[in-house]
Amino acid sequence: MATAETVDGLRTEALKAHYARLQRWGFAWALWTAVLWGAWYVPGTALWYEKPYVDIAADDMGLRLAATAVMTWIHAIMIFGFLLLWNGALGKIPDYGRTIVRFRRISKWYALASLCGGPLAIFGSYMAMGFVGPVFAAVTSLFYPVIGAVVARLWFKEKITGRAALGMAIIIMGGIAIYGPGLFGELDISSNHAWLGYVGGIMSAIGWGLEGAVAARAIDVSDPDAGIQCRFTFEIFFWGLLILPFLAAFTDYPIGTLIVDTMTHGKAVLWILLAAACHAYCYTSFYKSFTLIGVGRGEAIGNLYAIFALIFIAAFTLQLPEWYFLIGLVLTVLGSFVMFSEPAESVAQLRDIGTGVSTP
Amino acid sequence: MKLHQKGFLLVELSRSASLWDEELIARTLREYGLSGEYWENSVRIALDELAAGGLVARLQSDLKTIRGKPMLTFHYALTDFGKTRMRDTGLLTEARTS
Numbered sequence: 001m002a003t004a005e006t007v008d009g010l011r012t013e014a015l016k017a018h019y020a021r022l023q024r025w026g027f028a029w030a031l032w033t034a035v036l037w038g039a040w041y042v043p044g045t046a047l048w049y050e051k052p053y054v055d056i057a058a059d060d061m062g063l064r065l066a067a068t069a070v071m072t073w074i075h076a077i078m079i080f081g082f083l084l085l086w087n088g089a090l091g092k093i094p095d096y097g098r099t100i101v102r103f104r105r106i107s108k109w110y111a112l113a114s115l116c117g118g119p120l121a122i123f124g125s126y127m128a129m130g131f132v133g134p135v136f137a138a139v140t141s142l143f144y145p146v147i148g149a150v151v152a153r154l155w156f157k158e159k160i161t162g163r164a165a166l167g168m169a170i171i172i173m174g175g176i177a178i179y180g181p182g183l184f185g186e187l188d189i190s191s192n193h194a195w196l197g198y199v200g201g202i203m204s205a206i207g208w209g210l211e212g213a214v215a216a217r218a219i220d221v222s223d224p225d226a227g228i229q230c231r232f233t234f235e236i237f238f239w240g241l242l243i244l245p246f247l248a249a250f251t252d253y254p255i256g257t258l259i260v261d262t263m264t265h266g267k268a269v270l271w272i273l274l275a276a277a278c279h280a281y282c283y284t285s286f287y288k289s290f291t292l293i294g295v296g297r298g299e300a301i302g303n304l305y306a307i308f309a310l311i312f313i314a315a316f317t318l319q320l321p322e323w324y325f326l327i328g329l330v331l332t333v334l335g336s337f338v339m340f341s342e343p344a345e346s347v348a349q350l351r352d353i354g355t356g357v358s359t360p
Numbered sequence: 361m362k363l364h365q366k367g368f369l370l371v372e373l374s375r376s377a378s379l380w381d382e383e384l385i386a387r388t389l390r391e392y393g394l395s396g397e398y399w400e401n402s403v404r405i406a407l408d409e410l411a412a413g414g415l416v417a418r419l420q421s422d423l424k425t426i427r428g429k430p431m432l433t434f435h436y437a438l439t440d441f442g443k444t445r446m447r448d449t450g451l452l453t454e455a456r457t458s
Contacts, residue, residue, distance in 0.1 A: 011423045014432050022408055091399075094392075098364035105450035106367075220413050221449045222366050223406065291409040351414035353441045 019344035026292030026347065027340055029285040030301035036282035038308020042316050043274035047071060050268040052261035061130045066253035068126055071272065072118065073239035074262055076232055078276035079283075083229045086284060096226040099218075100233060109218035110230040113211045118235045119243065121207025127200025131193045135182035138306070140201030142175040145303055147209025149296030155213055156220075157352040158294050167339030168300040174331030175306040181324055212295040215287060224287040231283070294350040297339055307332050365392065366406050367451050370415065370442065374452060378419055378437035381407055397427065407436060415442035 047053060053071070056063050087093050100107045128137035145168055152158035219227050248255040262268050289298035307329055310321045363371060365388060372387055373379060385403045389395055410416045411434075420435040438446075446452035 007423070010430075011421060011432070014423050014430065015421060018432050022412070095364050098361060098367075101361060102364070102367075102450070105448070217448075219409075220415060220445050221370060221451060222364055224409075226364065292412055294412075348412060349414060350412050351441065353414045353439070 019348045022292050023344040023347045026289050027301060029289035030293060030298045032285035033282050033289060033302040034304035035308050036278045036285065037302065037305035039312050040275055040278040040282060041309040042312050043271040047268060047271040047275065050271060051265050052258055063253060064130065065123065065126055066247055066255060067258055068122065069239060069243050069247060070255060070258040070262060072122060073244055075272050075276050075279065076235045076239060078273055079280040080232045080236060082277055082280035083232060087225055087229055090225060092223060092225050095223050096229045099222045099226045100230045106218050106222055107230045109214055110227055111234040113215035114231045114235040114238060116207045116214055117211035118238060121204045124200040124203025124207055128197045128204060131197030131200065135179050136197060136201060137204065138179045139176060139183060141204050141208065142172050142303055142306065143205045144208035145296060145299035147206055148212040148299040151210060151213035152216065152295040158296060158350055159352045160296050161342060161346060163342050164297055164339055167335045168296065170335030170338060171300050171303050171332050174328045174335060175303055177331055178306050178310065178325055178328035212290060212299050216290050216295050219287060219291055224291055225284060228284050228287045293347055300339065301336060304332050304336065366410065369406060369410065370438065370446055370451055373416060373436060373438040374446060378435055381434050381436060414439060415445055
């Protein structure tokens with residue numbers, strides 16, 4: 001017959017295993033975010049080499065931004081389709097409906113998250129690319145977990161342990177080791193419009209960083225799978241009902257023609273479809289990781305996309321990255337292990353709020 | 361329209377001093393007309409997420425045999441932070457008025 005001590009011992013072991021499993025799932029979701037985000041760069045970049053986008057001159061920033069708005073809207077619609085499949089398979093579509101109707105108190109946070117991660121971050125990133133260069137845009141985006149972690153700390157007391165902060169710093173240094181050397185050939189301080197690029201870089205880091213913290217306000221009380229579908233519903237509305245009609249009405253950019261041309265070019269549709277598949281499940285994993293390991297850790301591990309993007313691009317183009325990629329690889333893997341080595345029990349309670357139980 | 365599932369779990373917890381997850385699972389499955397292991401585990405994951413976020417606290421745990429497998433069950437209570445979040449998101453008002 002089992003003694004009370006044996007039963008207690010078994011329960012303690014089971015508790016340890018339970019917390020370790022939650023931590024593993026949280027990091028696994030964050031790693032999927034990075035893998036799928038990296039994979040997204042292949043179709044995301046290939047799209048610019050297809051009609052109608054290949055005909056847009058690289059220095060025609062206005063038209064490039066208008067084209068970005070068009071492709072992002074079509075991309076969001078396709079993502080919505082992939083999320084319908086996901087939530088349909090999980091049986092969560094009714095919960096999506098029940099969540100999105102509570103706009104005033106809950107789903108407005110998903111709407112705000114889509115504004116941060118959509119127009120703010122994407123436009124910022126393109127401004128950084130266009131007015132300074134793509135390497136600068138990539139480097140500034142790497143800082144988004146810092147914004148996310150700081151806002152999550154200030155806003156809902158997310159615990160940022162010393163080890164999590166160290167891991168985050170090592171991962172960011174790894175990203176800089178990959179992209180940083182390319183900056184020397186790219187920065188041109190004599191350019192009159194460079195400041196627009198710097199503003200864009202800051203916008204992208206703030207946009208993506210804030211998205212996690214803003215979305216977490218709603219994920220706290222709702223399902224992350226249903227939540228991500230709410231987020232993309234609002235993104236479709238923002239681009240389709242506000243930004244594109246505004247551009248069509250008040251500028252000379254051929255918005256209607258771009259939409260029709262995109263949808264009638266099979267290869268463009270195929271690349272957007274593939275990009276949307278990656279992005280839909282990348283974002284699903286992103287939101288699911290927040291619930292188990294927090295916004296700061298989820299976003300920091302998500303930063304490993306820098307590694308996966310280069311690996312996927314090398315696999316498809318057979319162009320090997322520069323040698324310093326290896327330094328970045330070592331640093332990002334090391335940073336991830338530093339984070340993962342935190343005690344699972346500490347990760348199991350993400351907020352610094354004490355027990356705060358009002359009833360015994 | 362019914363509340364979304366996590367909202368329902370929070371409201372149920374706000375109406376009791378504390379509840380075991382088995383009771384919360386039974387109430388949730390009854391409310392939404394669901395059954396089976398998949399939905400039971402789905403509710404357990406939602407409770408894990410609520411506990412990680414600090415909205416609910418685990419007061420006790422027990423090791424039981426469920427469906428022939430050893431499984432941890434938890435006794436949950438709403439935290440003060442959980443109450444604040446429910447007020448922020450309009451869930452606590454509904455718990456009081458309904």
